[in-house]
Amino acid sequence: MAKLKISGKELRAIGYPEGPVISIAMNVMEKNYKYEKKEEVMELLKKILSAPVEYENDAVLGLIAEQLIPKKETAPGEAIELNATGIHFNVFGGENIEEGAIHQMQLASRLPISVAGALMPDAHAGYGLPIGGVLATENAVIPYGVGVDIGCRMCLSVFPITPKELVQREHFFSRELNEATLFGSPGIFEDEDTVDHEVLERKEFDELPLLKSLQSRAWKQLGSSGSGNHFAEFGIVEVSEKDAILGIDAGLYIGLLTHSGSRALGANIANHYTKIAREKRRLPGEAANLAWLNLDEQEGMEYWLAMNLAGDYASACHHVIHAKIAKAIGEKPLTMVENHHNFAWKEMMITPDGKVKELIVHRKGATPAGKDVLGIIPGSMTAPGFIVKGKGEIASVSSASHGAGRKMSRSKALNSITQSELKEQLQRNGVKLLGGGLDEAPNAYKDIEVVMKSQSALVDVVGKFSPKIVRMDGTAPKKWQKTNSLDGE
Structure with missing residues (x-):
């Protein structure tokens, strides 16, 4: 089939103005719609031209739309000064946390809205709040304090x-992992492979213009898994003694563990509202990505609704995958354990001055660990993960790490770890890898056992998960991608 070719002359003929939009439209369509019928592509380009606002938040077509939307003259936002000294925050496992993450947490502690905070033992630098950073604020939400992959989530099904x-049936279980979900970008299902879910019928899709433009893609990505550190894997669940909260007997089981988030839906929400927050509140220099929205202003209320929808969408993605696999293997799970990270919660807390207040708790790459709250903390593709029960520790703002945490950036891992080293580690641990790359090799991560010791005061371990068949995205990171942080930050 011949690849799509569009000329500038053809774009001008349907009304496209002179300027950068001509070459941008040509490049976008020829790259992303290369095998589509030309007449259908031209019709789509006409629709973008007639109503560019409807496409401005589309991850692909938004590149064209933004060139067609008249630029607004916006009044400069409020200039915000950071406090001279920050609130106190506790650091867990500080000896293994890079200076960049601590510096970012210090910046966050100086925000006028900050009330309490903590840094988890898997922490490393990110954008805005560090990954592994927990920050409680009053009546304000920071989009980049939540992260780009809103509601990124762990989900474990334990099968009898x-x-x-x-x-004995390695081929069967490998096949089911391959068929149950899509990895990589764009991770869009063909129409005949899509599924319906009640989350797609939520009223927010009709009430918020941004979400309306994202609904169709959300439908096509429901049940997909993304790239980078996201995975779907079978492994051995070990429960040494029955726990009343976990609710299953001591023994060995097969577990299905998945890690992924809200896909393009969450990313578009994060980027859209971060831009608004930065326009409304101008913070100095490197603190700019900590701009916030108040929850009693229109944009803040919109973000809160959109964030919660993205979190529920992320949960739905996991449930679709787990339901497919449960049906394929003919077993219902004995239990499911799941938790968000990259999210913000309204929680009642005792503030440092002794008052009880409702605060907004941001956990960017951190696991909720309230009293008796279950969660999953994974290691790496060869290291064990842990089923944990929170202790509700005030010093950590009722939080724990969301994993082992990276000790190498992606670029460093790609340049310093060899395929033979990865192969040897996989064989030594009896792990079969489907996809995955050197940027996700076990050596790129901290020692999960050390991380767990650093937070023994925060969680109790009630079970262990040892990965055996691991599926990840096998696409090599692009040179233009940021390679110094986790995906789905």
Whole structure:
């Protein structure tokens, strides 16, 4: 099939103005719609031209739309000064946390809205709030304090199947991982492979213009898994003694563990409202990405609704994957354990001055660890993960780490770890890898056992998960991608 070719002359003929939009439109369409019928592509270009606002938040077509939308003259936002000294925050496992993450947390502690904070032992630098950063604020939400992959999530199904079947029927379990979800970008299902879910019928899609433009893509990505550190894997669940909250007997089981978030829906929400927050509140220099929205202003209320929808969408993605696999293997899970990170919650807290207030708790790459709250803290593709039960520790703002945490950037991992080293580690641990790359190799991560010791005061371990068949995106990171932080930040 011949690839799509569009000329500037053809774009001008349908009304496209002279300027950068001509070459941008040509490049976008020829790259992303290369095998589509030309007449259909031209019709789509006409629709973008007639109503560019409807496409401005589309991850692909928004590049064209933004060139067609008249630029608004916006009044300069409020200039915000950071406090001279910040609020106190506790650091867990500080000996293994890079200076960049601590510096970012110090900046966040100096925001006028900050009330309490903590830094988890898997922390490393990110954008705005560090990954592994927890920040409680009063009546304000920071979009980049939540992160780009809103509601990124862990989900574990525990099945009453003996672990030896993972070896005896390895091909079967590998096939089901491959068929249950899509990895990579754009991660869009064909229409005949899409599924429906009640989250797609939510009223927010009709009430917020931004979400209306994202609904169709959200439908096509429902049940997909993204790239980078996201995964779907089978492994062995070990429960040494029955816990009343976990609710399953001591023993060995097969577990399905997934890690992914809200896909393009969350990313577009994060970028849209971060831009608004930065326009409304101008923070100095490197603190700019900590701009916030008040929850009693229109934009703040909109973000809160959109964020919660994205979190529920992320949860739905996991449930779709787990339901497909449960049906394929013919077993219902004994239990499911799941938790968000990259989210903000309204929680009642005792403030440092002794008052009880409702605060907004941001956990960017941090696991909720309230009293008796269950969660999953994974290691790496060869290291174990842990089912944990929170202790509700005030010193950590009822939080724990969301994983082992990176000790190498992606670029450093790609340049310093060899394929033979990765292969040897996989063989030594009896792990089969489907996809995945050197940027996700176990050596790129901190020692999960050390991380867990650093937060023994925050969570109790009630179970262990050892990965055996791991599926990840096998696409090599692009040179233009930021490679110094986790995906879905």
